[in-house]
Amino acid sequence: METALTFVTLLAIVVAVSAIADKFSMSPPLVLIVVGIIGSYLSFVPDFELTPEIVLVGLLPPLLYAAAIRTSLIDFRANLRPIALLSIGLVLFTTVVVGFLVSALLDVSLAVGFALGAVVAPPDAVAATAIARRVGLPRRVVTILEGESLVNDATAIVTLRTSIAAIAGTVSVWQIGAGFVISAVGGVLIGLAVAFGVGKLRRRIEDNQTDVAVSLLTPWVAYLPAEEIHVPGLDSQPSGVLAVVVAGVILGHKSPLIQSGGSRLFERTNWATISYVLENSVFLLIGLQIRSIVDAIGDSDLSATRITISCVAVLVAVIVLRFIWVFPATYLPRLIPRIAEAETRPSPRATFMVAWTGMRGVVTLAAVFLLPASTPEREVLVLMAFVVTVGTLMLQGLSLPMLVRKLKVPLPDRHEDHLQEATVFQAVTDAGMAFLDEQPEGSVSDAVMHRLRERATDRTNAVWERLGGVETPSAQYSRLRAAMLARERAELLRLRSIGTVDQSVLAGVMNALDVEESILDRQSEGETTADRETELRPTYDPDGACKHLAVACSVPQPRTPSGCEECLRDGTDWVHLRLCMECGHVGCCDSSTQRHATAHFHETGHPVMRSFEPGEAWRWCFVDEVTG
Helix, strand or coil: CHHHHHHHHHHHHHHHHHHHHHHCCCCHHHHHHHHHHHHHCCCCCCCCCCCHHHHHHHHHHHHHHHHHHHCCHHHHHHCHHHHHHHHHHHHHHHHHHHHHHHHHHHCCCHHHHHHHHHHHCCCCHHHHHHHHHHHCCCHHHHHHHHHHHHHHHHHHHHHHHHHHHHHHCCCCHHHHHHHHHHHHHHHHHHHHHHHHHHHHHHHHCCCHHHHHHHHHHHHHHHHHHHHHCCECCCCECCCHHHHHHHHHHHHHHHHHHHCCHHHHHHHHHHHHHHHHHHHHHHHHHHHHCHHHHHHHHHHCCCCHHHHHHHHHHHHHHHHHHHHHHHHHHHHHHHHCHHHHHHCCCCCHHHHHHHHHCCCCCHHHHHHHCCCCCCCCCHHHHHHHHHHHHHHHHHHHHHHHHHHHHHHCCCCCCHHHHHHHHHHHHHHHHHHHHHHHHCCCCCCCCHHHHHHHHHHHHHHHHHHHHCCCCCCCHHHHHHHHHHHHHHHHHHHHHHHHHHCCCCHHHHHHHHHHHHHHHHHCCCCCCCCCCCCCCCCECCCCCHHHCCHHHHHCCCCCCCCCCCCCHHHHHHCCCCCCEEEECCCCCEEECCCCCCCHHHHHHHHHCCCEEEECCCCECCEEECCCCEEC
């Protein structure tokens, strides 16, 4: 009962503190660390020992898997070089430099120094993505940080195990090299095997609950076998971390082929809940370790001044070393003509944010406890790991929002996202319409065919409408339908209270209302382009789009700048306006009832129109049906 009560109390604190932090626009991870530090010194708070087994077996596999299934394999491959340079190169570079620094500061062997270097080298997957996404860093920066944090733990743990073996005896160069190869290749192979086997199994599962249950087991199915395989004579094994990451990324990429839509929705909801609980619990547990770590320092024979200087020096070193590595690793490869031509040169501001976003987390604290009890100055090494973890979370995590504002880092543009989303929706809707055109005449009633076409068109138009600055018909529909569902649910509850209808029937109706509410197209309030300082431009070269867009570049003088020409004539209303790039005709969009812009194309054959809304510069070719 005492254990259960402790667990429930811990979870309640995590949920309450996270909710309060979100309400006041504070970072939940940082607030939870502070709460944990305070709680560690309260007499009625029990000691929570964050053992390596709890973290490396209980917490790390599900957290890595939850992040991996959300990671785009396409983006990962596109950014493979910077991810590899950070997750492998930077970890080894940090390990070596910190190793020499610790050896000099504490007068211990290089093997001990390298062990501490491996512990503090890898930024944490949870810390990096939780804070980076919250402050809204550029999408490519977040992709690189996510990819780095998924792989660097494997590099660090292999390096740490090698260093621990060196502390106990001698390790040859070939053993070190062989250990890294076995860890990397073995981990990847096991991850591929698990992904293949689980994928085959999930193709045959039709029940959503069973499918998601298999998903929840997958991280341990990949992690545990990898960690249990030992190569005789080398004291090394495949990386369980890599096995989990590889399995998660592949299964996430293949999910549209092996899962139903309902199963994917169910899986995302479950993993989102699990990640929320585990991620926030991790930060609280980090803070709760401080008292036991500080108490253990009393066993050291080093002076408080020397310990303090050593901890601060290692903290500064891991921050500075990341800058020393990131900038050359970013720009030197671009001196190679092939790379310079193939890749866009990143801005110094984005590179600075990658260098600054190096928060350490729970893996660093867990890994340091892997050091044998006989390790010289082990208590001080543990304190160093804690100082680096909390120091980077507080210093870098708290300063990220301010730096983003001060440096004016370009944030993800929701308007360009809407433009790309609308283009994709247009393409998939056209494919669906083509399928309807292929149906034999008379096989589907006109009413059903009209309903199918109208639904597909409305869905696409709803995305185009988001580029404007007024409440659109789709937004009005969503708002009113949500209010209708609330009234319908109230009536359902009234019928339930009377007790004249079977409860299973009522539950089925309630489920139907809930499903409709969950898929209701909700439009974000206040998403306008009126306050944009720059036009909404495409993210690719329009010259490569189609011949009509290539020549329709100069904007003509609008014939009726005050509104749609036909609507002004007829006294009707419009939703958004479009400008003909050939004659300057202003017409209303397809979200409007009259659709005068499309009608103008059919009357004149003028192929390209341009948005005539403030802050928008996208164009549409009627002939080739592409956006520019």
